[in-house]
Amino acid sequence: MAFWRSLVAFSAALLLLIHGAHCFYLPGVAPQDFLKGDQLQVKVNKLTSTKTQLPYSYYSLPYCAPSKIQDSAENLGEVLRGDRIENSLYVFKMREPQMCNILCNLKLDAKTAKEFKEKISDEYRVNMILDNLPLVFPLKRTDQDSTVYQLGFLVGLKGQYSGSKEEKYFIYNHLAFTVKYHKDMLTESARIVGFEVTPFSVKHEYEGKFDVRTTRLTTCDPHAKHTVVNSNSPQEVEEGKEIIFTYDVEFQESDVKWASRWDAYLLMNDDQIHWFSIVNSLMIVLFLSGMVAMIMLRTLYRDIAKYNELETQEEAQEETGWKLVHGDVFRPPNNSDLLCVYVGTGVQFFGMILVTMIFAVLGFLSPSNRGGLMTAMLLLWVFMGIFAGYSSTRLYKMFKGSEWKRVALRTATMFPAVVSAIFFVLNALIWGQKSSGAVPFGTMFALIFLWFGISVPLVFVGSYVGFKKPAIENPVKTNKIPRQIPEQAWYMNPVFSVLIGGILPFGAVFIELFFILTSIWLNQFYYIFGFLFLVFIILIVTCAEITVVLCYFQLCSEDYLWWWRSYLTSGSSALYLFLYATFYFFTKLEITKLVSAIFYFGYMLIASYAFFVVTGTIGFYACFWFTRLIYSSVKID
Template identity: 85%
Template sequence: MGRARRSLLIPSLICAISLLLTFHNASSFYLPGVAPEDFQKGDLLSVKVNKLTSTKTQLPYSFYSVPFCRPENIIDSRENLGEVLRGDRIENSPFTFKMREPEMCHVVCRLVLDDKTAKEFKEKIEDEYRVNMILDNLPLVVPVRRLEQDAPPAYQQGVYIGVKGQYAGSKDEKHFIHNHLTFTVKYHKDLQTDSARIVGFEVMPFSVKHEYDGKWADNTRLTTCDPHAKRTVSNSNSPQEVEANQEIIFTYDVEFQESDVKWASRWDAYLLMADDQIHWFSIVNSLMIVLFLSGMVAMIMLRTLYRDISKYNELETQEEAQEETGWKLVHSDVFRPPSNSDLLCVYVGTGVQFFGMMLVTMMFAVLGFLSPSNRGGLMTAMLLLWVFMGLFAGYSASRLYKMFKGTEWKRIALRTAFLFPATVFVIFFVLNALIWGQKSSGAVPFGTMFALVFLWFGISVPLVFVGSYVGFRKPTIEDPVKTNKIPRQIPEQAWYMNPIFSVLIGGILPFGAVFIELFFILTSIWLNQFYYLFGFLFIVFVILIVTCAEITIVLCYFQLCSEDYLWWWRSYLTSGSSALYLFLYATFYFFTKLDITKPVSGILYFGYMLIASYAFFVLTGTIGFYACFWFTRLIYSSVKID
């Protein structure tokens, strides 16, 4: 029966990977519950504005925090929990189009800058802030040509407020604002009904010093941009400088282009990554690590371990039994409860909670339920899943606690419910206070903070207690061998079996299995780029699980063979130490890829990466612990103990 299961394992894995890549490569998907909207010719299209973003400061601001043109009434859109935590602030705008009716040089408004408004614009241009807009739930993008001639264009989210540079031979750098936007709305036409669906929203920005004759009035015709004379702006126009007492006139063009792209596939161009071959290289690199570790585990399990078990079980005389060496010698101490066993139970329970959240989230993402059109959906799903996975956290922590002869299950439940979330909440609260001090829209409002606390105390904590109660009522996990009352002395270890050295070595391979994909994730988060390769990510996640389990089993076996039975905490720290390398890599990424100069922005980056590394430590540590736990129970239940 066991051989049949093993024989089915490899075909099942191949089928699973093929299915994942099928989902990844599928060009069309519908988000359940979201229906396409059909527009007739002349229908009004309202553009919404979102937050201003900058990769230099990482501090988002609402669109109207800068003195742009405003509509008569500013209406805030309803946002989900994930959008609020991302700092999204979606509002209406003065940009309105009519479906399939082009416009040229439409005047939005006229502003005369004073010292304060000029300073605000200059600061935002200096920090490279971008304006984000939305039309029919599609984000505004700027097409950027690639180096290859035949390659499709890349897309930059949002349009820069302006640029800083020299003009007309001037030696001094000046600030110029993008006050003219040329929009391109792409649509897919239904030939039967003559209705159309929006499949693209692009823009080209220009800085134009508009001119006109006479005094300004609402119906004044511009000489630099006149729809009646078919005169539009170009790069040859003088740019609009940002200075006090300067007059700025905001205008836009809009053209409509028919496209062959269907509505279900309209996100494909936005999600096009630079090169899928890099992700395949990541998968191959990770698989090489897994194959290397699998070979070592197979050698240990099939040759060395099998030989050890046969030798131990064939001992005939008491003299031979007394000459035992290796891992069997510590059988009476290997299941002795570790020091700080309560803390280990808490971390294992938290790791189970985090593992369940990650697994279910990625399964939903691979199946297309977390579409990028549902902004904030990924973060909302992760938060809710974390809360409901508290049931499994309490259960696993309580089961392990009872095995260690613990009796106060309520105490372990309380620590499981509060240790990790409280640590993260304190860091998050400090970072949020810094964001609030910068008057950024990224600061979480009081109402949302209250909602987070309610999710924690009102749902997560009770579920942890329910799980702990159920787990503690289960029968105690029995050890396969008896434990002596007096612990045996651990012999002096070789230098390479030093706990610190072996723990640090153990974290290298799990990190090496994921670091290439980690680069794309960090780029998506901190450089404001799309990431939707959940098929690749899920495969890398599975490889991470296998790598953590195998490296922990290998090092645990070496540790037991050297007669060191203190494996509990070391098994957790061996794979968990990969979080240290993650944080070091994040530090390297900060200094090599990011252009952050403000202290607050740097604190935000390292604060959030510290939270991510802490979560990664809990996740990988728990995987390694359970792998080693299963391994030790398996080998000690396979030998005869007198």
């Protein structure tokens, strides 16, 4: 049901955009006004760790739980991300400070003590949500006199205490919350614009028998206005120890308006680095553009003029260079069916990325709508199947193919099947770790329905339309007998040429790639889609230009086998992406568990495969346009 709600919400957003509404709020991001004394319900989210990359639900640890745990409505993206948003015992009253509120006490046995120790050792962080705003821990930076916000707070810490050489574990059991609000000048209502916490580890003390409602803590007494300000007497995690969970709430008025409350989360990165990335990429594009301009305006123009001039003369003159292979340049390649499938899949991916980025740049994919980005990408991938089928069969018909249904089926199933196989293995491993990141069977069926119920039929519809179109006519005729390719120079070797071609597209995006990997694997927000969109445009131009340049050199060497090489030239940038992901793993991440390492490399393999399909398709179409352009510009008998 949650999935269908997401689908309806996404469709509604599309309709609103089409009809040009003057002002509306996107699903899940409308402001909420609170009067003094209104109840504020804190929700708990997953436990996350950058060391294991395996999320767990909040109540996987024996934290204080309400009598009935209720899950918030989840969309498809939230489930795939491992988000589990549930209610909690943390209840505030708007603009009414509270001191030393007792949640519950917990007597540790061997099992619970071990669970807490494992999560503390793996540096798990607790995530909470208030008014759809994630909890952050403010960290002062003395060198720059600024504040850095970390999502959530650590379960606890480990170290030596009181001169003991033995390493001990301590839990953060007292939370000092700060709720920032922006007050309306005309009314008494206010909106929440910040949710911060300072955690403490305190060994609470009390007299008599413990009772949540009547017990007064000597270490934290609201009547004496004595609260926790340090962790001088931390609460140790050990079998037989009693832990009392407490919290404070402070309300602070803020000048930050509701519309700007996400700025602290989204503007943590230095914009100058992103501009450096753009400038770096633009330099590569300008260099390649100069080479393409030189080829197109000088070399090609001179060649075409020379050849056309020779056609008007009576004496025959031997042809050389790229014109010499005009009778073979459009000969269908080996495994042409597979090339058609990959091109169609690349078109599907390209359409999904382009539309997603446009929506993101326009602000339709708000970060407060958790899982919205992933849900939108999945739905767009499904609906772009019609373009995948159209593209693959149009190319297939140009190669004189007749069994379009077979190509359509392979286009609809090949890439998703490879990804699903990897995903299923990774999900089984995560399930074995009892992580909330494991996708439930119900969601699995929803994904299968999207694939076979919507995507596959759309691919066949697009394939049918594409195959009914007239075949693309080549500008020159193909000889019946293939021409022998002369021996090539070492630098025109296919493997060397392909590997060289992938360096520049990767070089255009690798700086921005660092921030994307950081946001995914180090639990940081990434929402600078304007920069990302510019980098994507630069990537398209770079892939197209490097492929055109190398394709021209190949044809001048009288090697007409350009079909697959044009795809692999820019597509090889995916190899460098995976190598960079490996470098990032060993230099930036602290993953030690085998399952977590398999999880990382499995998903980066999927990402690299998708990057190969997209960049390869861009290079292929650029080369396809280039060869048709130059061979249609000369007169050939």
